[in-house]
Amino acid sequence: MTVYRQKTDDVAARGVGRVPGIAVRLLLAQTLVLITGAASAGIVAAIVGPPLFREHLRRAGVPHASDEQFHAEQAYRYATGISVGIALGVAALAALVVTWYFSRRLQRSIAEVSAAATAVAHGRYAVRVVPSGLGDDFQSLARAFNLMAGRLESVESTRRQLFGDLAHEIRTPVSVLEAYLEAVEDGVKTLDPDTIAMLRDQTRRLVRFSDDFAALAKAEEGRVVAAPEWLTPAGLISTTATAAADRYRIKGVTLTTRVPADLPQVWADPQRLAQVLGNLLDNALRHTPPKGHVEVAAAADREQLTITVRDTGEGIADDHLGRIFERFYRVDSARDRDHGGAGIGLTIAKAIVEAHGGHITAHSEGLGTGTTFTITLPVSG
Numbered sequence: 001m002t003v004y005r006q007k008t009d010d011v012a013a014r015g016v017g018r019v020p021g022i023a024v025r026l027l028l029a030q031t032l033v034l035i036t037g038a039a040s041a042g043i044v045a046a047i048v049g050p051p052l053f054r055e056h057l058r059r060a061g062v063p064h065a066s067d068e069q070f071h072a073e074q075a076y077r078y079a080t081g082i083s084v085g086i087a088l089g090v091a092a093l094a095a096l097v098v099t100w101y102f103s104r105r106l107q108r109s110i111a112e113v114s115a116a117a118t119a120v121a122h123g124r125y126a127v128r129v130v131p132s133g134l135g136d137d138f139q140s141l142a143r144a145f146n147l148m149a150g151r152l153e154s155v156e157s158t159r160r161q162l163f164g165d166l167a168h169e170i171r172t173p174v175s176v177l178e179a180y181l182e183a184v185e186d187g188v189k190t191l192d193p194d195t196i197a198m199l200r201d202q203t204r205r206l207v208r209f210s211d212d213f214a215a216l217a218k219a220e221e222g223r224v225v226a227a228p229e230w231l232t233p234a235g236l237i238s239t240t241a242t243a244a245a246d247r248y249r250i251k252g253v254t255l256t257t258r259v260p261a262d263l264p265q266v267w268a269d270p271q272r273l274a275q276v277l278g279n280l281l282d283n284a285l286r287h288t289p290p291k292g293h294v295e296v297a298a299a300a301d302r303e304q305l306t307i308t309v310r311d312t313g314e315g316i317a318d319d320h321l322g323r324i325f326e327r328f329y330r331v332d333s334a335r336d337r338d339h340g341g342a343g344i345g346l347t348i349a350k351a352i353v354e355a356h357g358g359h360i361t362a363h364s365e366g367l368g369t370g371t372t373f374t375i376t377l378p379v380s381g
Contacts, residue, residue, distance in 0.1 A: 026103040027096065034092045041088065045080050109138055113145060125153035170209070173202040213344070228356075230265045231273075233298055233305055240277040241296055244285070252290035255281070258297040264379040266305055272352045276360075279345040280309040280373050287371070288313035300379060304358075307375040316364040316371055324362055325350045353377070 053076050062068050112129055119127045127149055131142045180199055183189040237259050248255040277296070284294045294311045316324060325346050346362075353360040358377040364370065 026099055026106070030095055030099040034088070034095060038088045038092070041084055045084055049076070049080055113141065116145065116149070120149055120152060123156075125149055125156050170206070173205045173209075176202045227271070228267050228269050230267060231270045232265055233263045233300075233307070234259045234261055236270055236273055237277065237296055237298060237307065240274050240281065244278065244281045247282075248285060248294070251285060253285055253288050254291075254293045256293070256295050258295060260298065260300075263298055263300050263305065266356075266377050266379055268356050268377065273356070276349040276352050276375065277307070277309070279349045283345060283373075284309055284311040284313065284371070287311065303379065305377045305379050307377075308372055310370065310372040312370040314371075315367045315369040316362065317367055321362060321364060325360070 050073060053073060057069055057072055058064065062072065116127045116129050128146050129142045131139050177199060180189065180195060180202075184191060184195065189195050237257060241255060241257050245255060281294065281296070288294055288311045292312045294309065294313075296307070296309050298305065298307045300306065350360050353375055356377055358375060360373065360375050363372045363374070
């Protein structure tokens with residue numbers, strides 16, 4: 001991470017050109033204020049001072065229009081002019097020094113933000129701005145800029161990972177297809193049932209990957225609730241579990257449901273919610289060994305419906321638990337790729353649930369303790 005402390009003059013020269021900078025403008029404004037103050041003080045002293053001084057001379061017994069009065073007024077004028085002039089000069093010098101100091105700090109702080117923004121614009125997202133100590137406004141500006149730079153750095157990191165994962169996910173089935181086709185062309189293999197099954201498996205993987213990406217794009221755009229209707233959660237859960245039963249039986253994992261029949265209806269898209277439950281059941285099956293157990297349960301109160309998918313599988317470590325809903329994030333990349341997961345199923349599930357006004361969370365006590373996914377949805381109330 002780069003922290004920016006930039007030469008003010010260099011940045012200002014590049015960005016400002018011939019237009020006066022903020023330091024020059026502050027100095028000019030302060031000079032104008034001082035000149036106005038000096039002129040006002042001189043005018044007031046010239047108009048108000050002499051009559052008051054004559055009145056005091058009269059009370060002191062000095063004859064009017066006498067030489068004593070003339071010399072006293074001259075001395076008063078000289079003393080007043082010198083005193084006011086010196087005072088104004090000292091005040092002007094102090095004000096200009098203070099203004100120059102703070103204007104330079106202000107210009108330096110602005111230049112640092114400008115230089116850091118230019119760096120971000122050129123793709124150097126690790127830059128950060130040091131708080132200038134010029135007050136809450138500049139503190140807020142520095143925090144906002146650093147937050148923006150951090151978010152952009154995270155987005156850039158995700159983008160790079162996304163392209164890497166895309167390349168890997170597409171390359172693997174395409175390489176298999178190419179190898180088998182070349183083997184068929186060379187006569188090493190024939191289009192027997194096993195070869196055709198392998199080709200179909202790889203093409204299905206590409207199709208599934210394409211469908212997952214389309215679903216993810218719709219989910220992140222908020223277009224997932226296509227056809228909501230009042231639905232009964234018990235029927236939806238039963239149908240989804242039945243559809244997954246064969247896969248569970250083949251692997252030797254027990255799948256059970258514990259769903260009351262009197263659950264309240266929810267306003268939702270049945271296909272999208274079935275997609276969420278299907279993703280969770282597939283994820284649970286992928287990470288639960290043979291002879292393991294997966295349970296789908298549901299409960300409700302007056303405000304929300306709660307659906308849980310609990311497995312006795314591998315579990316998730318604490319350092320991974322907070323990131324499993326990020327797209328393409330895998331707790332074990334090599335293992336998940338071997339299992340055919342693209343790493344976006346949970347991301348799609350999260351987006352769909354949130355589009356329905358609900359929430360989805362994951363909980364695990366650690367490796368080897370299983371994982372519980374909890375969905376909460378608002379009920380009809």
